[in-house]
Amino acid sequence: MRRVLPFVCPPSYPFWRQWVAALQEAMPDEHVVVFHELDARDLASCDVAVVANPSIEDLRALPNLKWVHSVWAGVERLVADLGDLDLKIVRLVDPVMAETMSEAVLAWTLYLHRDMPRYAKQQASREWLEHEYVGAGDKTVSLLGLGALGTASAVKLRGAGFQVCGWSRTRKSISGVQCYAGEEELLQMLGRTDILVCLLPLTSKTEGILSAEVLGALPQGASIINFARGPVVDEHALRRALDESKLSHAVLDVFNREPLPVNAWQWAHPRVTVLPHISGPTNRRTASALAAANILNYRTTGVLPISVDRKTGY
Amino acid sequence: MRRVLPFVCPPSYPFWRQWVAALQEAMPDEHVVVFHELDARDLASCDVAVVANPSIEDLRALPNLKWVHSVWAGVERLVADLGDLDLKIVRLVDPVMAETMSEAVLAWTLYLHRDMPRYAKQQASREWLEHEYVGAGDKTVSLLGLGALGTASAVKLRGAGFQVCGWSRTRKSISGVQCYAGEEELLQMLGRTDILVCLLPLTSKTEGILSAEVLGALPQGASIINFARGPVVDEHALRRALDESKLSHAVLDVFNREPLPVNAWQWAHPRVTVLPHISGPTNRRTASALAAANILNYRTTGVLPISVDRKTGY
Numbered sequence: 001m002r003r004v005l006p007f008v009c010p011p012s013y014p015f016w017r018q019w020v021a022a023l024q025e026a027m028p029d030e031h032v033v034v035f036h037e038l039d040a041r042d043l044a045s046c047d048v049a050v051v052a053n054p055s056i057e058d059l060r061a062l063p064n065l066k067w068v069h070s071v072w073a074g075v076e077r078l079v080a081d082l083g084d085l086d087l088k089i090v091r092l093v094d095p096v097m098a099e100t101m102s103e104a105v106l107a108w109t110l111y112l113h114r115d116m117p118r119y120a121k122q123q124a125s126r127e128w129l130e131h132e133y134v135g136a137g138d139k140t141v142s143l144l145g146l147g148a149l150g151t152a153s154a155v156k157l158r159g160a161g162f163q164v165c166g167w168s169r170t171r172k173s174i175s176g177v178q179c180y181a182g183e184e185e186l187l188q189m190l191g192r193t194d195i196l197v198c199l200l201p202l203t204s205k206t207e208g209i210l211s212a213e214v215l216g217a218l219p220q221g222a223s224i225i226n227f228a229r230g231p232v233v234d235e236h237a238l239r240r241a242l243d244e245s246k247l248s249h250a251v252l253d254v255f256n257r258e259p260l261p262v263n264a265w266q267w268a269h270p271r272v273t274v275l276p277h278i279s280g281p282t283n284r285r286t287a288s289a290l291a292a293a294n295i296l297n298y299r300t301t302g303v304l305p306i307s308v309d310r311k312t313g314y
Numbered sequence: 315m316r317r318v319l320p321f322v323c324p325p326s327y328p329f330w331r332q333w334v335a336a337l338q339e340a341m342p343d344e345h346v347v348v349f350h351e352l353d354a355r356d357l358a359s360c361d362v363a364v365v366a367n368p369s370i371e372d373l374r375a376l377p378n379l380k381w382v383h384s385v386w387a388g389v390e391r392l393v394a395d396l397g398d399l400d401l402k403i404v405r406l407v408d409p410v411m412a413e414t415m416s417e418a419v420l421a422w423t424l425y426l427h428r429d430m431p432r433y434a435k436q437q438a439s440r441e442w443l444e445h446e447y448v449g450a451g452d453k454t455v456s457l458l459g460l461g462a463l464g465t466a467s468a469v470k471l472r473g474a475g476f477q478v479c480g481w482s483r484t485r486k487s488i489s490g491v492q493c494y495a496g497e498e499e500l501l502q503m504l505g506r507t508d509i510l511v512c513l514l515p516l517t518s519k520t521e522g523i524l525s526a527e528v529l530g531a532l533p534q535g536a537s538i539i540n541f542a543r544g545p546v547v548d549e550h551a552l553r554r555a556l557d558e559s560k561l562s563h564a565v566l567d568v569f570n571r572e573p574l575p576v577n578a579w580q581w582a583h584p585r586v587t588v589l590p591h592i593s594g595p596t597n598r599r600t601a602s603a604l605a606a607a608n609i610l611n612y613r614t615t616g617v618l619p620i621s622v623d624r625k626t627g628y
Binding site (some may be wrong): 014015068099100103104106107108110111113114115116119120122123126129130131132133134145159160161201258259260262267273274275276277278281283 | 328329411414417418420421422424425428429430433434436438440442443444445446447449450473474475572573574576581587588589590591592593597626
């Protein structure tokens with residue numbers, strides 16, 4: 001009986017072939033097969049799978065599955081869907097992903113800082129008009145979440161000359177970054193924020209954390225970047241803040257429903273930049289190497305890597 | 315007779331009041347007056363003026379003018395218009411401007427690198443589609459011009475992880491940057507360039523340097539950023555390269571005629587981002603301080619700062 005290592009992803013996921021190839025290259029001793037090409041015997045043989053946003057039904061079809069290795073960092077939906085399924089989830093903690101995500105934070109912060117949305121509107125109406133430039137040193141960028149992604153982003157933003165603040169559940173200490181913790185300090189930080197960048201994991205404690213009240217603590221004309229998960233932001237409160245010009249712009253890479261439905265208000269809102277969840281793409285090569293190391297170690301020693309805490313969700 | 319220090323700018327320039335205030339604050343012993351508020355006696359009294367893209371007619375109206383201090387770095391039009399007027403031109407060499415310009419180079423390089431124009435088009439058609447991400451380390455950004463602005467930009471781009479090349483008239487040496495010089499090496503450099511950033515001063519030698527032949531040396535799908543001067547690029551060759559999809563995008567901050575006329579093709583071209591000459595805004599505070607130091611030294615010692623070479627134009 002051949003032992004296969006399945007790659008489980010939604011049927012619509014466009015890059016599954018590339019993932020199978022990258023994983024196969026990183027694990028020459030495994031036989032990597034995409035889920036929808038597994039036969040009945042394969043299904044029974046699998047004790048570990050590599051997953052990219054899999055459906056829980058597909059995972060239930062693998063009766064001997066002990067653990068899954070996600071190639072994405074965010075696994076909150078998977079954790080929520082587990083129910084009575086006794087399955088350990090290992091999520092990707094990829095230093096290269098922190099590099100890519102912090103690059104996106106810098107890129108879209110500069111996009112807002114250098115007024116790109118405003119100049120794009122002017123181009124559409126053939127308007128030649130210079131706006132006053134305010135230097136990075138006179139702007140404060142605040143990060144929600146100071147894990148691997150937030151910390152790497154803070155360092156990049158400091159390097160670009162911005163004033164940088166950061167907020168996390170438990171207080172952190174990062175050189176050159178004003179660190180806040182706890183609910184009361186969140187409002188304090190927002191009061192001095194020009195650009196707010198959300199990198200929080202989605203958990204029961206962070207769902208809807210950007211409420212009308214919290215958004216209301218931002219100064220008039222502030223901007224927001226959400227690279228975390230859609231439900232972290234109260235969408236109605238966000239829409240109202242944009243409609244009332246309380247917020248000058250929102251860069252949204254994540255949504256309550258993805259792909260964003262064609263009739264969603266965000267597509268055509270003049271103060272919204274819609275991105276199709278591309279801020280922190282996983283690097284297939286490095287992610288495959290990390291998964292390979294964990295799976296090889298498991299094959300050799302029987303020991304699983306550290307898995308996600310089902311209570312906190314990360 | 316009061317001695318006035320005129321500020322000479324086009325009548326349409328929107329920020330003259332702010333400039334007069336900043337210059338006055340930096341030079342409490344001078345009486346700073348905008349050109350159009352000078353009276354006949356003032357006109358006769360001036361031996362030095364601070365200028366921002368002034369008309370040569372206005373300067374001719376100041377019969378005792380010995381030199382002018384530009385608050386802009388680019389003075390090529392002024393030099394070209396001088397004719398028989400015996401006037402020394404001191405241009406702004408402001409380290410803060412190099413900072414602002416190199417920030418713009420990084421910002422719009424990341425704009426292209428992270429596919430922002432493509433995702434903006436997708437948003438307009440409500441299309442949710444992820445494109446493959448290629449890391450900064452696998453892209454080459456090349457700078458035309460390695461003066462103060464080009465060197466500061468090269469350092470920032472290196473810091474962001476890009477492969478960086480640079481070309482200049484005389485060979486430079488910058489750590490971590492592959493430096494090229496001379497016509498033959500220009501084509502060599504372009505052959506390996508993904509994003510080309512133009513920061514050359516406009517001189518008789520650089521006018522039209524980005525010709526059809528030179529643009530043709532870029533790989534299929536390369537992009538270009540022009541933050542220098544419009545005439546450095548052969549506009550017809552650029553348009554053809556964009557129309558034929560040889561170039562994937564152009565970010566243009568400078569044009570042959572500014573403001574860009576409303577009927578110009580660039581406004582509506584799907585592969586062009588039009589900016590109203592905002593990449594390197596002068597910082598009024600630091601520029602005023604630099605002008606003040608030069609003018610005070612002249613008042614005290616009679617010595618002029620180093621002025622522009624009318625042959626090279628910078």
